[in-house]
Amino acid sequence: MPLYSSSTSTALRSEMSVDSVRCYHVSDLSESQLESTTAKSSGPVYVVFPSPAWNDFPRDDASPVYQTTEYEYGAVSIVTTSSTRIRSSRTISKGDSWSFIACRSRGRLGLTHSPALTEAFCPNTLTFGFVRVGIVTPYYPPIVHGGGEISVQLLANQLSSRVDSVEVFSFGGGDQSTVDGVTVHRFRKLPHQVMEVSNVFAYVALRRKLKRLASFDVLHAYNIALNPAVGRISSQMGVPSVATLNSYNLLPKSAFGVTADPPRRLYELLAMTTTGRILRSETKRIDRFITLSKASRDIYRENGFSDVSIDVVPNMFDPSFEVPEGDESTNGYQVLFVGSLITEKGVEYLIKAMSKLPSDVSLRVVGTGDQKDKLETLACELNVDSRVEFTGQIPYDRLRKYYATADLFVHPGVWPEPFGRTLLEAMQAGLPVVTTDIGGPSEIVPQDELRCPPRDPTALAETISLAREQTGIGTENRAYVTERYSPQSVVDQLCDVYRTAIDGC
Numbered sequence: 001m002p003l004y005s006s007s008t009s010t011a012l013r014s015e016m017s018v019d020s021v022r023c024y025h026v027s028d029l030s031e032s033q034l035e036s037t038t039a040k041s042s043g044p045v046y047v048v049f050p051s052p053a054w055n056d057f058p059r060d061d062a063s064p065v066y067q068t069t070e071y072e073y074g075a076v077s078i079v080t081t082s083s084t085r086i087r088s089s090r091t092i093s094k095g096d097s098w099s100f101i102a103c104r105s106r107g108r109l110g111l112t113h114s115p116a117l118t119e120a121f122c123p124n125t126l127t128f129g130f131v132r133v134g135i136v137t138p139y140y141p142p143i144v145h146g147g148g149e150i151s152v153q154l155l156a157n158q159l160s161s162r163v164d165s166v167e168v169f170s171f172g173g174g175d176q177s178t179v180d181g182v183t184v185h186r187f188r189k190l191p192h193q194v195m196e197v198s199n200v201f202a203y204v205a206l207r208r209k210l211k212r213l214a215s216f217d218v219l220h221a222y223n224i225a226l227n228p229a230v231g232r233i234s235s236q237m238g239v240p241s242v243a244t245l246n247s248y249n250l251l252p253k254s255a256f257g258v259t260a261d262p263p264r265r266l267y268e269l270l271a272m273t274t275t276g277r278i279l280r281s282e283t284k285r286i287d288r289f290i291t292l293s294k295a296s297r298d299i300y301r302e303n304g305f306s307d308v309s310i311d312v313v314p315n316m317f318d319p320s321f322e323v324p325e326g327d328e329s330t331n332g333y334q335v336l337f338v339g340s341l342i343t344e345k346g347v348e349y350l351i352k353a354m355s356k357l358p359s360d361v362s363l364r365v366v367g368t369g370d371q372k373d374k375l376e377t378l379a380c381e382l383n384v385d386s387r388v389e390f391t392g393q394i395p396y397d398r399l400r401k402y403y404a405t406a407d408l409f410v411h412p413g414v415w416p417e418p419f420g421r422t423l424l425e426a427m428q429a430g431l432p433v434v435t436t437d438i439g440g441p442s443e444i445v446p447q448d449e450l451r452c453p454p455r456d457p458t459a460l461a462e463t464i465s466l467a468r469e470q471t472g473i474g475t476e477n478r479a480y481v482t483e484r485y486s487p488q489s490v491v492d493q494l495c496d497v498y499r500t501a502i503d504g505c
Helices: 006-016 031-040 115-120 147-159 195-207 210-214 224-237 262-270 275-283 294-302 347-354 372-381 400-404 421-428 457-469 473-484 487-503
Strands: 020-024 045-050 069-073 076-081 099-102 109-113 132-136 165-171 176-179 182-187 218-221 241-245 288-291 310-312 333-338 361-366 388-392 408-411 433-436
Touching (some): 132 147, 132 224, 147 165, 165 195, 182 195, 195 210, 195 224, 195 275, 210 224, 218 224, 224 241, 224 275, 288 294, 288 487, 294 310, 310 487, 333 347, 333 400, 347 372, 347 457, 372 388, 408 421, 408 457, 421 433, 421 473
Parallel strands (some): 045 076, 045 099, 132 165, 132 218, 165 182, 241 288, 288 310, 333 361, 361 388, 408 433
Antiparallel strands (some): 020 109, 069 076, 176 182
16 A cells, blocks of 8 residues: 555645656665765755654545754755655656655655656666565576576566665575675575475574574565565564465466476375465455566466566576687587476487488487487487487586577477576577467567477477578577667566555555
């Protein structure tokens, strides 16, 4: 619920001659921050903070009562409010080059902004002042279990240059450190992968940092495992919250067309309708949700999340993932797959497709998983083992050379995967990409003709052959991913979600 009433916003908007008034929970403005603010601005900076305590400020349509005092701090005008009008000795008009920032003094106040603010105060950056973001995630680099940890680190690093501050709360350590300039608070390792157990543990651990968590303007739960704990703790503190639904762990496997293994079937039978219902209920305390693709959003809406706000914001590409020029010369055609060797990735259909492709086509499979032995056996049975190389797990920073020497990247998935970071990497490398037409990966590839039905080796082989015949696709992909999935584009979208969540509280 916005702190300012609509009548107050209208009065401020009229008095300040600006386009809009928004209400935000923002951080204390220290002396050093004032100096920094002054240095950034090309004109006068007006800083407004509540006086007295925020509990005395209106929360409904009742007439507000304010009083105004103006102080000078160098080039910064500090205005405290306590009357229905801002009584500044300076007249502010819409054409002025000015910035208007809100800061908190034991509470919340509004932030007004106009196009002039963007130019005067923070060009090409977030335009709602000093905002603190707390990210809660199960694991954070250097602890890496998959693409989720890479994505959350990218988010924190890119966001840190756009808002006042970003801090990460993670598990698997027990200390506090700084990673690429971002403060990371680590708790002891989560005791169990079962969400009921891990969320109880996480909730207890996070409560020990309650004062710290309460200082943030928005909490972002990333990597779905701890969304219930964040939902509960953010609602108790009254801090706006956002959660990324980057997997389907809250749903039964059947909801997205995957067969559960025996342990998962037992869990779904015993817990999904009991404790699982509590997990979903606590998760829904979060103010806004993000999925990485439209396909993922649709699955959640069809399975109990139709009553919550869900925005689609994809992952960003890694700007540090620079692929060198290929240094291997081959007479053949190199196909590359990177990912876990599990049933859902559909690698068996890619190996079957190899038996339908010319003998000069080779396949390099990068990754490991419980299907590795079965896939190696299948390659032998189809007599393509001499053309299929299994490299095993490769460190992220060494993947570059495999992209550099490939001619084509293939994602043969058979389930509605929420996203596909490896597709972004391949497109950054200037490779054509073939994918099955299912889930988030199909939304990444811009060429309709390079998407084919899942579980169809013949169609996959035909699409690979089509990609081989075309020219310029790799260059097209590099330009497309640079524009659509750039850090600036994705962070802009995320900040819009943050702004909406904060406005709504």
